[in-house]
Amino acid sequence: MNTILVTATEESTGKTAVALALARLAQERGLSVGYMKPKGTRLQSNVGKTLDEDPMLARELLGLDAEVHEMEPVVYSPTFIEGAIRGRESPDELREEIRTNFDSIAEGHDVMIVEGGGDLTTGGIVGLTDPEIAELLDAEVLLLSGYETPADVDELLAAVDDIGDRLAGVLFNAVSNTNFDPLDTDVVPFLEGRGIPVLGVVPRQQDLAGITVGDLAEELNAEVLTRADTDEFVERFLVGAMSGDKALRYLRRTRDAALVTGGDRPDLQTVALEAPGVKCLILTGGFRPPGAVIGKAEEKGVPIMLVQADTLTTIDRAEDVIRSGRTRNEETVERMGELLHDHADVGALLDGKGSDEE
Incomplete structure (x- = not known):
């Protein structure tokens, strides 16, 4: 044998x-x-x-x-x-x-x-x-x-x-x-x-190597706030905790990423929608973004999902999904x-x- x-x-x-x-x-x-x-x-x-x-x-x-x-x-x-x-x-x-x-x-x-x-x-x-x-x-x-x-x-x-x-x-x-x-x-x-x-x-x-935005939303039990396509793949997660100007320079260098940030950060959310490597936004804490952010996201074709958990918990769960999930x-x-x-x-x-x- x-x-x-x-x-x-x-x-x-x-x-x-x-x-x-x-x-x-x-x-x-x-x-x-x-x-x-x-x-x-x-x-x-x-x-x-x-x-x-x-x-x-x-x-x-x-x-x-x-x-x-x-x-x-x-x-x-x-x-x-x-x-x-x-x-x-x-x-x-x-x-x-x-x-x-x-x-x-x-x-x-x-x-x-x-x-x-x-x-x-x-x-x-x-x-x-x-x-x-x-x-x-x-x-x-x-x-x-x-x-x-x-x-x-x-x-x-x-x-x-x-x-x-x-x-x-x-x-x-x-x-x-x-x-x-x-x-x-x-x-x-x-x-x-x-x-x-x-x-x-x-x-x-x-x-x-990754998971689709749609599958990720299901795994996180997230509410999808946009009508954008959810078939894009996500392979990594970024925590949004910086100022808008610094964030844009950083986000432009990434690819196939999901930005995880508080729902009360519309400045950062707006900047992230300009980065082609950001495939979706995951907003934490149950805070809904302004209508202008949702409108821009739909215009750019970038899904936004909302979760009730805090940012750290969401990152841990999302990374576990990438490692072992769907x-x-x-x-x-x-x-x-x-x-x-x-x-x-x-x-x-x-x-x-x-x-x-x-």
Whole structure:
């Protein structure tokens, strides 16, 4: 049986989409696939229990019979972490629990996909970092990484060193057009020259990187005040707390952004409507803007949404939506599967042949 642990140099690098897409590609090859996420880190309340969303999605998309508590034996919640620090959790017992559940799930499967939790070092408090889990489960490791500047290679090399001989290869994910060529021509040869296999460079896709204004409004339970189109994508959030003149210079340098500011700042709202990179305004505190601002927004085609929460709460919620929200579904996994097929050496992972025969 082939066991592959998917981890990353940092959070929100696409582990779930890559892990589940890889599992589906294995199923398409006629292989029997199991899934496990030993540390549940994406938490929500579900029937009184704290559960990770990812195993539930895996169970649905892969048609698995294993129970969620088997796929996620350790719920790495703030309460768990506090208890571990105070000595209420036994690392040996946790390792045994993970190993026992893994053996039960893996029985009869050709491939086991193991998804890491958080980033590479999450779980260190109880000796369950992703490299330690790879050792426990005798897994090869697929390391995901983003790439924005050459300095990112330092962090990548440190992660590779932590993983050691279990490294199957590195996969760069969500690489922008501007960074694609320098990564391909300079960084990849550099890494391969040091004996670090690079299994693919997946280009950034806007539909996977952001969320539409309409979906964002629904997630924030916001009232949309304009009749403007809500199909534009938002990828980042800006807090409006500056004067109008300074704001315009700043906002003109951004792209695919939502400005979050108090509804009682019509000066800043008016300035933001002049910035082409601002795709919508999110007004907080329940304060409705003047009619003139709404009229200008409709003229410019920029949606305005109103929320009752304060600015800090709204920013936290909006960023969480971007990291884990509406794009986390079957469509995302299918899209990632296409990208892996086209831009990654899937065969090197699934059957060890070193190249994808398709």
